[in-house]
Amino acid sequence: MKIVVIGGTGLIGSKLVKKLREHGHEVVAAAPKTGVNSLTGEGLADALKDASVVVDVTNAPSWEDTAALKFFETSTRNLLAYGAAAGAGHHVALSVVGTERMLQSGYFRAKIAQENLIKASSTPYSIVRATQFFEFVKQIADYSTEGNQVRLPPVLFQPMAADDVASALARIATNSPVNGTVEIGGPEQSRLDELVRRCLAALQDPREVITDPNAGYYGIPVSDRTLVPDKDARLGETRFEDWLKQAVDQAPKALQQRA
Ligand SMILES: NC(=O)c1ccc[n+]([C@@H]2O[C@H](COP(=O)([O-])OP(=O)(O)OC[C@H]3O[C@@H](n4cnc5c(N)ncnc54)[C@H](OP(=O)(O)O)[C@@H]3O)[C@@H](O)[C@H]2O)c1
Numbered sequence: 370m371k372i373v374v375i376g377g378t379g380l381i382g383s384k385l386v387k388k389l390r391e392h393g394h395e396v397v398a399a400a401p402k403t404g405v406n407s408l409t410g411e412g413l414a415d416a417l418k419d420a421s422v423v424v425d426v427t428n429a430p431s432w433e434d435t436a437a438l439k440f441f442e443t444s445t446r447n448l449l450a451y452g453a454a455a456g457a458g459h460h461v462a463l464s465v466v467g468t469e470r471m472l473q474s475g476y477f478r479a480k481i482a483q484e485n486l487i488k489a490s491s492t493p494y495s496i497v498r499a500t501q502f503f504e505f506v507k508q509i510a511d512y513s514t515e516g517n518q519v520r521l522p523p524v525l526f527q528p529m530a531a532d533d534v535a536s537a538l539a540r541i542a543t544n545s546p547v548n549g550t551v552e553i554g555g556p557e558q559s560r561l562d563e564l565v566r567r568c569l570a571a572l573q574d575p576r577e578v579i580t581d582p583n584a585g586y587y588g589i590p591v592s593d594r595t596l597v598p599d600k601d602a603r604l605g606e607t608r609f610e611d612w613l614k615q616a617v618d619q620a621p622k623a624l625q626q627r628a
Contacts, residue, residue, distance in 0.1 A: 371395040372542055373420045373457075375448060376427035378402050380504060381463060384535035385426060385542075392539065400427075407444040410451065417455035423448055424542050425462040434475025441483040449490045459546045460494040462487055463538065466552055466598045468498065474589045484550075493546035497538055500554040500598060501528040503612045506568045509561075510576065512587050519569070519576050520584040521562040525597045528564070529555035530612050533605025552602035555609065561586065561596070564609065571613050 372389055376382040377398025386398045397416050399405035405412035407427055417423065425448055429440035445462070452460055464480050471477040487494045501509070506528060510519045537553045566578040585591060 370422065370543065371397070371420045372422045372424060373397045373399055373416050374424045374426060375399045375405070375407050375444075376425065379426060379428060380502070380531050381534050381538070382426040384532055385424065385538050388535055388539045389542070392543070394543070407447050408440065410447050413447060413451040414455070417451050417457060420452070420455055420457045422459040422461060422542050423452045423457050424538060425460070426538070429476075429479065432476045434478070437476045437479040438482060441479040442486065445483045445486045449486065449492055453490075453492055458493055459542070460487060460490070460492045461538065461542045461546075462494070462496055463534070464496055464498045464550075466498045466500045466554060466602075467595050470595045471586075471589045471591070474587065477589075493548055495541050495547045496550040497541055498550055498552045498598070499529060499534050499537075500596065501526070502531045502534060503528050503555075503607075503609055503616075504531050506565060507572070507574075509587065510565045510569060510574075510578070513584065514576060517576055519565060519578045520581040521565055521578060522582050522584045522586065522591060523560045523562045523580050524586070524591050524593050524595060525558050526561040526564055527554040527558045527597045528609065529553065529605040530607035533607050537603060537605070552598040554598040554602045554604055556604050556606060557608060558597060559609070567609075568613060571617050 372394050374382050374386050377386045378400040386396050389396045399416045405416045429437040468477050468480045484496055513519050513521055562578055562580045
């Protein structure tokens, strides 16, 4: 089966490409770096030739409201049109758990626009909504930092390893389209402020995490269940503590740059 991973050089995309190849599939890792641009259409027709499945794990280079909307709308329209022309019978896209609860943010309005274009198209599809990646936790802290303090609300949080996101996507991409949305999340629920505190401590980051019920998530107002999936979500296996220990032991510098 030929599978084209759009955004195949990114955090999730590169892991997904590797897993699919290990399972014997013909995989194209498509991204601007490999000559494929979902915004301009450059290289799409060639990359998608004879493809059975298109997996969209791109991200907008800018998260500014207008730029993110333009990216996800244009890119999704192109992928659906070129995919249909190539005869691909399954469009898989990665979105975020709780997207419809965070529409004060332009980024999440862009993700809903992406989902709606897919649902309205005639191509069979699977939308996979994931919770926040472990690799993204330090970026959440950085966004919420003022001076030496990180202000975060004590809301429920159920992040997951990027590796488990890629495994779930590989399973879904190689099965029949669900023509609906699947939620995936981490194996454990904790509190956003607590988990970020544990992460910074493990990284020996001197910042203090202040529990503030009025603070937002990435500036977005959130309530207790905004960020967590429903009870029928498929759960990854990797626990945050184990991931953190391994990440700190193996590559502290890389973790600090990436996470
Ligand atoms: N962060 C989270 O916690 C989280 C949680 C749930 C879902 N998600 C979703 O997961 C998805 C992937 O995230 P990620 O962290 O893996 O992203 P990432 O590491 O930033 O990778 C983004 C990928 O998109 C590619 N790309 C950018 N512009 C493109 C274009 N015009 N044409 C084709 N490809 C393009 C990039 O290619 P280059 O390398 O060439 O730039 C790269 O391969 C996003 O849609 C996000 O909404 C994220």
